[in-house]
Each structure stands twice: as structure tokens, then as C-alpha cells.
Amino acid sequence: MIVWLNGAFGAGKTTAANELLDLLPGSTLYEPEVIGASLRRMLPKERLGQIADFQDLHSWRRLVVDTAAALLTEVEGPLITPMTLLRREYRDEIFGALAARRVPVQHLLLHADEPVLRERIDTRAADDGGSTRAWCLAHLSSYRAALPWITAEAHALDTSHLTPRRTAERLAEAIGAGAGTTGIVQTPEPTAETVASGVLLFDDRDRVLLVDPTYKPGWEFPGGVVERGEAPSTAGVREVFEELGLRLPEQPALLVADWEPPRPPAFGGMRLLFDGGRLAPEDEAALLLPGAELRDWRFVTEEEAARLLPPNRLERLRCALRARRAGHPLYLEGGVPPRCGNLLR
Known part of the structure; x- marks a missing residue:
């Protein structure tokens, strides 16, 4: 201790x-x-x-x-x-x-x-x-x-x-007496490359929802690491429910698949972003925060996100928003399309 x-x-x-x-x-x-x-x-x-x-x-x-x-x-x-x-x-x-x-x-x-x-x-x-x-x-x-x-x-x-x-x-x-005990979620450190699924949720002004984790610096998208034997889209749905208490009515569509290269000590891996759609006002009002994992959430514009997200997540968000407008998912490597405009069909 x-x-x-x-x-x-x-x-x-x-x-x-x-x-x-x-x-x-x-x-x-x-x-x-x-x-x-x-x-x-x-x-x-x-x-x-x-x-x-x-x-x-x-x-x-x-x-x-x-x-x-x-x-x-x-x-x-x-x-x-x-x-x-x-x-x-x-x-x-x-x-x-x-x-x-x-x-x-x-x-x-x-x-x-x-x-x-x-x-x-x-x-x-x-x-x-x-x-x-x-x-x-x-x-x-x-x-x-x-x-x-x-x-x-x-x-x-x-x-x-x-x-x-x-x-x-x-x-x-x-x-x-146990005073000052920090009840932070215990997320095991990865020992190899991981697959992680994030879900973008929007309000009626097309602002995207970000969350503020207690266990790492910076803001993030709702989501987390895909568990063994779990489909990535299912992992995104599960994480949204665990983090925010929100049940998505259907499996979200893929927006971005981004291979994150290893940068020691980080192992990197595949990072996926899915489109969770727009939230109804009653869904927004019912959002929950698990204190051991998240301390805050907010809807932000792309400009506001630039002040909250680290560079790699910001580039991933920008590509996801572009893919959402185009109606086709985008494949990235290190946050950059291998060939400009290479949309997966």
C-alpha cells in the first residue's frame, strides 16, 4: 500500500x-x-x-x-x-x-x-x-x-x-480508518497488443460524447478492451452499458479501424470506433457515472475535443467524423490512411 x-x-x-x-x-x-x-x-x-x-x-x-x-x-x-x-x-x-x-x-x-x-x-x-x-x-x-x-x-x-x-x-x-482510499478501477496493464472498441455517441447538435477516466490522463471515448472471444462491436455495446448505464438498441456500425503501432512501453494494437447514433433527451438524462472509473462526461464539438483529447485520439475522432459523413468506414495505420481516401467497401 x-x-x-x-x-x-x-x-x-x-x-x-x-x-x-x-x-x-x-x-x-x-x-x-x-x-x-x-x-x-x-x-x-x-x-x-x-x-x-x-x-x-x-x-x-x-x-x-x-x-x-x-x-x-x-x-x-x-x-x-x-x-x-x-x-x-x-x-x-x-x-x-x-x-x-x-x-x-x-x-x-x-x-x-x-x-x-x-x-x-x-x-x-x-x-x-x-x-x-x-x-x-x-x-x-x-x-x-x-x-x-x-x-x-x-x-x-x-x-x-x-x-x-x-x-x-x-x-x-x-x-x-481507511480515509482517503482511492477506489480506482483496476485495469490490468496489457502484456501484448490489444483490440479496443470505442463508441461515438451524439446529441441532437451532432456533438460527440467524451468521458473523463479516473485511471488515465486525458479524455476518452466510451469503450474499452475487447475480451477474449468477444466480438468488437459487442464489446463496445457492453462498455457503454458498464460505463454509462446506457443500453444501445442495436449493434453500432464501424467508423474507423486504426492500427496503433507499438511505442514502448505501450504495446499498441487495433483501435476501433463505432457509431452509436444520437441519444434521445431521456437517454442523456439517464446517463450514469461509475465513480471508480469515470468522473465526468460531456458533449463537445470537434473544436472543443481538440482541447481535451491527446493527439492520437483526436486524429482518430476526426477521421471517424469524416467517415460518418461519407457513409463508409475508414482504415488507418497510426491515425493516418495508408492511401489517402482509402475507404473500406
């Missing part, structure tokens, strides 16, 4: 984590910041110049998960992890990958009033010569912006007037 201690710089995460080691038998301190420092030493300066924070490195986010899983084969656990995590898409990527490895996470927020945070940052700056002061203060606005989503899922503890020991004692009580 991982106990993830989130919070702004100055909230007391590291001091509380060290105190917490005495209160949780078998626990080990796990500091992802060490991974970031190592990457800074290894990566070329040209790559480092492209990012503002080591958390922006996909390699850091992947190594955080891989290292945690490896550590848990060596120690009893839990891993006490004091690490500020303010970007929700990074939370989704890390916690989702941990869930896929069957590593449970308890997410706890150490909060302090901003005047207290500023005072603690100034005190720390006096100890280290002020090298981190400006950087820590600059992140307070990011912390304020992230508070709504963090407090919606994490167990919050106000540390403004608590000593590190008392903070750790309160944390131990909360952990023992």
Missing part, C-alpha cells in the same frame, strides 16, 4: 512522514523527489530545458510507479510518500498505473493556511540560503487552483497549528 501525503510546499509533509514511520509498523519512506533529482542528472540539458518541473517528464511518472511496485517486493509496506501532486492528469496517470498493479493508495492532504505556508517557506529559505523560496512561493497559486479536486477525493488534515508529531498521530488514525 502507498500512503500519498499531498500538500503545498511548507505543509509539513516530509517531517510528518518521518514521524509517521514510528507509528506504522513495517512502513518505509518513499520519496519520488529522489527520482526527479536523478533524472535531472541523467537527462541532457536540451530535454530539461523543455520542462518547468521534473513531474512533467513521463519517465518520472512511470518510474514513480515502477519503483513503488519494486520496493513493495522488498519491504512489508506501506510506503509513506510525501510528494506534492497538483496536476490532476498526473494523479490519474500515477494512481491509475498503481491500481493496475494492484497497489492500493490512500491519498491524504496536509493543508495549512497560506500565511502559515509563507512563514514556513521563509523559515526554510533561511536555512538553505533562500535557494528555494521563490520557487515554493510561485507554486502557491497552483496549489490554490488544485484544492477543489484534491479535497474532493483526499482526506484533508489542517496542519496550521499542529506539531509534526501530532500531525503524524492524526494521520495514523485516518490511515487506520
Whole structure:
């Protein structure tokens, strides 16, 4: 298990984590910041110049998960992890990958009033010569912006007037009670190429429905991996019902077949998009969200989708919309038709 201690710089995460080691038998301190420092030493300066924070490195986010899983084969656990995590898409990527490895996470927020945070940052700056002061203060606005989503899922503890020991004692009580447990769907990591089916659903304005998964960054189409022995169109229908509680009246028609090449560590595979048709107003009103899998859904225009989807899914959507208008499915390889205008008949 991982106990993830989130919070702004100055909230007391590291001091509380060290105190917490005495209160949780078998626990080990796990500091992802060490991974970031190592990457800074290894990566070329040209790559480092492209990012503002080591958390922006996909390699850091992947190594955080891989290292945690490896550590848990060596120690009893839990891993006490004091690490500020303010970007929700990074939370989704890390916690989702941990869930896929069957590593449970308890997410706890150490909060302090901003005047207290500023005072603690100034005190720390006096100890280290002020090298981190400006950087820590600059992140307070990011912390304020992230508070709504963090407090919606994490167990919050106000540390403004608590000593590190008392903070750790309160944390131990909360952990023992299961506070902050993240109920993310456990999607097994693929071990080979997969076939996945997505279904495009439209409203009466021809906007397409996207969903926001809790277990990976970015928005997505309703759908999922085709199970062994399952027809792809049937998989799409099943996933729509499991994710949104919607029963499609008929098998959807194919819009796009896109072969996604392997890009290690991803295995790639065949990605299919089907046309689920327009939803009636009563169907829209009845849409459900399984909290462990999806946190939101919305209908969007193609322009709005461009701000929500990663590039490969956006290109797949654009081709699917073109195929829907043409009335014929489109075959793609890596999001691009092998021959321009090659429609399957």
C-alpha cells in the first residue's frame, strides 16, 4: 500500500512522514523527489530545458510507479510518500498505473493556511540560503487552483497549528480508518497488443460524447478492451452499458479501424470506433457515472475535443467524423490512411 501525503510546499509533509514511520509498523519512506533529482542528472540539458518541473517528464511518472511496485517486493509496506501532486492528469496517470498493479493508495492532504505556508517557506529559505523560496512561493497559486479536486477525493488534515508529531498521530488514525482510499478501477496493464472498441455517441447538435477516466490522463471515448472471444462491436455495446448505464438498441456500425503501432512501453494494437447514433433527451438524462472509473462526461464539438483529447485520439475522432459523413468506414495505420481516401467497401 502507498500512503500519498499531498500538500503545498511548507505543509509539513516530509517531517510528518518521518514521524509517521514510528507509528506504522513495517512502513518505509518513499520519496519520488529522489527520482526527479536523478533524472535531472541523467537527462541532457536540451530535454530539461523543455520542462518547468521534473513531474512533467513521463519517465518520472512511470518510474514513480515502477519503483513503488519494486520496493513493495522488498519491504512489508506501506510506503509513506510525501510528494506534492497538483496536476490532476498526473494523479490519474500515477494512481491509475498503481491500481493496475494492484497497489492500493490512500491519498491524504496536509493543508495549512497560506500565511502559515509563507512563514514556513521563509523559515526554510533561511536555512538553505533562500535557494528555494521563490520557487515554493510561485507554486502557491497552483496549489490554490488544485484544492477543489484534491479535497474532493483526499482526506484533508489542517496542519496550521499542529506539531509534526501530532500531525503524524492524526494521520495514523485516518490511515487506520481507511480515509482517503482511492477506489480506482483496476485495469490490468496489457502484456501484448490489444483490440479496443470505442463508441461515438451524439446529441441532437451532432456533438460527440467524451468521458473523463479516473485511471488515465486525458479524455476518452466510451469503450474499452475487447475480451477474449468477444466480438468488437459487442464489446463496445457492453462498455457503454458498464460505463454509462446506457443500453444501445442495436449493434453500432464501424467508423474507423486504426492500427496503433507499438511505442514502448505501450504495446499498441487495433483501435476501433463505432457509431452509436444520437441519444434521445431521456437517454442523456439517464446517463450514469461509475465513480471508480469515470468522473465526468460531456458533449463537445470537434473544436472543443481538440482541447481535451491527446493527439492520437483526436486524429482518430476526426477521421471517424469524416467517415460518418461519407457513409463508409475508414482504415488507418497510426491515425493516418495508408492511401489517402482509402475507404473500406
